[in-house]
Amino acid sequence: MQDQLSPHSTPIVLTIAGSDCSGGAGIQADIKAISATGSYACSVITAITSQNTRAVNAILPVPVETIESQLDAVFSDLNVIAIKVGMLSDAPVIEAVAKRIADYQPRYCVVDPVMVATSGDRLQSPLAVETLKECLFPVADLITPNLPEAEVLTGECFDESPSDDQQRALLKLGAQAVLLKGGHRQDSALSRDWLFSAQHRQVFDAPRIITRHTHGTGCTLSSAVASYLAQGERLPEAIKRAKNYITQAIVSANELNVGQGRGPVQHFF
Template sequence: MVYKALTIAGSDSGGGAGIQADLKTFHQLHVFGMSAITAVTAQNTLGVQGVYPLPLEAIEKQMDSVAVDLPPDAVKTGMLFNEEIIELVARKIKQYGWVRVVVDPVMIAKGGAPLLKEEAIEAFKRHMLPLAYVLTPNIPEAEVLTNMRIETLEDRKEAAKKLHDMGVRHVVMKGGHGEGNELVDILYDGEQFYEWKSKRIDTKHTHGTGCTFAAAITAQLAKGKTIYEAVDVAKRFIHAAVEQTLQIGSGHGPTNHWAFHESEKCSHH
């Protein structure tokens, strides 16, 4: 049985984030990856030098081509950039009845470049949140979506509840932007909270961590795993990817997409 996952996102010429990160992650988790590119970015570890959204027709055709011949078992959305793209992608997801949809609310690049236009945020809330089987915001993204300041773990839980009320089935609040040496990621399923704690890795090489983490969840959901199992594997995947850094580029370097298998091999011997 071959499981398939589709990523609908921007292309990162530097290979660390976006569809490149997604496809590498799917592949490492033994899921066949497909893509619908929403925008082409010129970027590297130093930042984003240009963003070129694709024509709506091109995005729609890519989604149609995949849907009719290679129906995905799970779908991930990343950079959607503007209101028109958001509305189109939401409409197509509904048209094809895709349910296991992981929505990564990509808003700002590591270097600070905006990847979602200001006026598109309302459209994102209205169209994408109700389609999200899983939403994977970091703290700044959750603040924008809920209009609240998030400082404590309690604030994070409050924000997760708000997002659930906005139509999201499962909220995974990432702790990477929190304070302290311990990272806490939380999952809220509308009834209870689950927590994952890990040691913060002291590194600047975290380009693409959000994309990679969400893609790992998508891959596991494509295989029919539960949301808890999916987040659990994704958490281990991203930890290995950040810990065993590749040391390339002169800015925020990418994570290591093959580290997970190396580390799992070691732990099995």
């Protein structure tokens, strides 16, 4: 177990995810969000993607040994308080990352199960999804699936607010808590997310913003949650602050003129 955060410590957050060469999602979005919300960002790259605001064109997994080496380098030197896990391309990578998390035991682990890109592209095989459930979710304090990802994980249809049975199905995946992101619903004036654990239920609302600038929103939100946890916030308050942050980043995205598809948010509004 690493040392806990002292009043004079730098809140360090490690992001473990794939690289987005267009800069709007993945490792690049994570580092921007962690930095903008006041923590120190370090990173372990798990895959190199060829993508932009319109599509994911190719994914090159980083060798497992290189991922393990990066993790060992970071954890052997930096006092990582929280980690955010994003895209893990295949089952061996998921197993390796889960083992290192169990070995090093950072105080907080936030997993964004990146299975479907904003563009709609599937990013993980069925075997990788099953390995997420078996190996990674049980070491997570929080998972942050969106509605399409929740459907893949449970086989349920999430058309309305999650039922008690659907909440239980997501919690049975093994994480201590679930933040179900409702941003994909287009039939509501609100962007609503649901937090639930064995002891807690809470809803987080924000005005729905009609915009094409949604590239990397899931990466950004989960990274901001990890950042605020590293700074000592309790989970509900960390989510509340992260929700406010991503909302303002989306509102301010019109300041940018990046890409011809779904543009990135403005992390440094």
